[in-house]
């Protein structure tokens with residue numbers, strides 16, 4: 001296999017257990033994640049609020065549930081109110097978004113480590 005024609009370049013060159021494990025893991029992640037169309041950023045939180053009507057049941061209890069999606073946009077914190085009936089679906093999409101971001105970060109970090117491993121393994125063999 002020629003180095004110049006290797007599809008994935010330097011990151012597929014290093015040998016050894018760590019390199020193999022990093023590659024296995026990142027390929028597993030990359031194959032698992034075609035980019036889903038419905039990912040959500042941020043975090044979903046639940047709080048309770050009282051509407052103020054003395055006749056309302058919330059005057060006694062913990063209040064009406066208020067779901068909020070908090071996320072960053074252009075460096076600023078944004079909050080979207082989420083209807084209670086959306087909460088389960090939104091929560092699932094937020095979790096999927098987090099897993100996707102984590103996977104991308106792990107693939108990128110693994111490639112950076114593989115680059116370092118390959119440099120070490122070729123020390124003294126480069127012209």
Ligand SMILES: [Zn+2]
Nearest residue numbers: 050051056058
């Ligand atoms: Zn109320």
